[in-house]
Amino acid sequence: MSVDKNESIQFQFFGQYLGQSHTLLSIMNQQFPELGLQQKDCIKSSWIETTLYWDNKPKGISLDSLLYRMLNESFPFKVKSDYVITPIPKAVLEELWKKMIKMGMGMIMQWNPYGGRMNHISESETPFPHRSGYKFLIQYWYYTQDDSKVESLRKLYDFMAPHVSQSPREAFLNYRDLDIGTNQNGANSSIFGAKYFKGNFERLVRVKTKVDPDNFFRNEQSIPPLPK
Template sequence: MTTSISVIVSLLSIFIQSVSLASSSDSSYIRNLRFNESTNRKPLLIITAIHESHIQAAIICAKTQGLQMKIRSGGHDYEGVSYVSEVPFFILDMFNLRSINVSIEDETAWVQAGATLGEVYYRIYEKSNTHGFPAGVCPTVGVGGHFSGGGYGNMMRKYGLSVDNIIDALLVDVNGQLLNRQTMGEDLFWAITGGGASSYGVVLAYKIKLVRVPETVTVFRVERTLEENATDIVYRWQQVADKLHEDIFIRMIIDVVNSSQSGEKTIRASFFALFLGDSQRLLSLMNQSFPELGLKQTDCVEMSWVESVLYWTSFPTGTPVNILLSRVPQVLTHLKRKSDYLKEPIPKDGLKYIFERMIELETPVLTFNPYGGRMSEIPESAKPFPHRAGNICKIQYATNWNEDGIEASNHYLNLTKMLYAYMTPFVSKFPREAFLNYRDLDLGINHNGPNSYVEGAFYGNKYFKGNYNRLVQVKTKVDPDNFFRNEQSIPTLPSWRK
C-alpha cells in the first residue's frame, strides 16, 4: 500500500495539470459494459496527457516505480485490455492528443493516436470529396489501437488494411525518447503497424497515405431468410465474395429472427455492400458475378463516400456529416467477440448444421468480411498481420446483452464459445487463426512472469502466424525488461534464447 501511495504522489507531482481521478474519466471511455462492474479493479489514477512530455514522464516514473501502465486511445478493446487489469495499474489516456493535419497536396495526414476514425474521416472530407482512408466503420474507435492492430474496413479489397497505408509514426519508447520511422528503424516501425504498438511503446501519431475515392459510391443492404433461399445464396457468397471486382465489398451478416411467415425462429442473411462507383456499373458487375443475390436498381443507393460511412454506421438518412465528430457511441452494451478465418466454402450440409445450432443459441451473430483483391497481393510478412492470400473471409462472432452481473455475463460468454466450437470443422487449422483487433482472451493470457514466452505463443501464433517470432525479437531488442505489457502483449525471449 505504501508503494502505491508513493507512486500516486510521485505521478501527481508531475501531472497535476493533466490528471483525472479514476472515476468519471474512466467510465466515460469504457466501451464494453462487461468491464464496468463493481468487481472490476479500477485504475489508481488516469493521466490525460496533453503533451508528449507527459507521456515521456509517465513512462520514466512508472518504470522507476514498477507500476503497470495501460494505454488507451478510444477504449474499444473488446476485452478491456486498455483499461482493466488484475494488478495495480494506471491509465495513460490519449484522448486529448487527437490533432489531425490533412495535406491534400501530397495526399497524406498526420493523425494523433487519441483521434477517432470519425474525426479522421471528417477532417479528410473537409478538404476533399474524392479522398478517404481504409479503416473501420465504427466512427468512435480510437486511431491508436485500431491502426496498431492492423485496422480494416470496407475498402480493404481495394486498398488493403489501415497499416498498409501508414508511412510514418511518432513513438515514445521505454527510455522516453521520441522516435520517428527513421530513428526507430524499420523493424520497430514494422512491429507497431499491425503487431500491437502497446507492446513496444506509446504511439503519439501515425502518418497515413490517403486514398482516392469516386465522387459517387453505391451502397445496398439485401436480406434473405431461409424461406427465401438464404442457404443457397450464403453458399454462393462464399464462392464469389473474394473474387468479385475489387471495388465491391459485400459483408454478410447471419443472425436469428422471427419468420414473417411462420412466426418461428429462422435464419436471416444480410448482404451489406459498399461499391466504389455508380449503381449502373455495380449492377452490371453483380449480374455477371453474383446474380443469385437478385440485386435490383431499387436496392441501390448512391451517395458520397463520407455519407457511406454514416450509412454503414446505421445513422438515419440525412444525418449531418459532422456527427462523425461525436465521440459518444450510438450504443453501449455488454459484449463478447471472437474471430476465425475461412479457407474453403462451408458445404451446404455444414451451413444447415450451423444454422440449426444458431437457432438453438438465438443470440450470437456471425459476420463474414470478404478478402481477395488487394488483400491477396500483399505478402504475409509485409506487416505483422499475416492473414492475406488463401482466405475467403474473416468471421466475427458477436454477442451483445443488456443484463448486468457475472451470471448473465457467463451465460452469454458460454453461448459465444458454443457457436465457436460448432464452427471448428469449417475454419482455419494449425493454427486456428484469429485477428488481433478482435481481441479474445480465450486464446490465452500472459501473466508476464517466468513463462511469459510460452504463454505468449498460445495467442501469438494465432494472431500472427509466422510473424510472431520476429515480433518477439523486436520486443526483446527495444523493451528487454518488458515494461510495456498486458494480458496479450508480445513477450521477450527467455534468457536461454537470447
C-alpha cells in the same frame, strides 16, 4: 432449409465496393443473380461517410459526430473469429443455421470475403498475415451479458473447428477474443500471437523489444518485449 413458424432468423447482406454502382450491379447480377441486387439497394458515399454507417449513426448526421465518443454508452457483447480456407459443406451450413436460430436474438455472424489485391501481397510484408488462400473471415458476435449465452457462442465456435483454419486456428486481431489467451501472469503469448500474426509474431516481438523495452504500451493481448 425449412424454418418453423415459431422460429426466426434474419439474413442481411451488406458490404462496401470501391467504384461505380453500375459496375457493381453488373458483377453481382452476373455472379449472384439470385440476390436480385438493384440500384435502389446501393448507397453512394465517401469512405468517411461509411464510417458513420458502420457506427449506426443517423443518416445525414455531421461528420463532426465522429469526434465525440459516447463513453457512457454500454453495449455488452462477446466476439470470436475464424478464417475459412476450404469451402464449408452445405450440411454443415444447415446445422449452423439451426444452432443460430436456437441461440435467438442478439446472435450475429458476419462473413468478410477475401481475395483480389490481398492475394498479391506477401503475408510477411505487413504485420497482418492473412492474405493469399483465404476465402473469408467469420465474425461471431453475441450481444449479451448472460454467461450461459456466452457459453453457447463458445460451443458454436467449437462446432466450427473442423471447417476453419487449423494449426494454428487463426483469428482477427480487431475482434479481440481473450479466450485464445493473454500475456498476463507469465502466460505464453506466442499462442495467441501465432493466431493473430502467424510467422510475423517473432519479428513483432523484436520490434517491441527495440522501441518499447519496458512494455509501457500494453494490454491483455499486446505484443510483449523479450525478457531483459
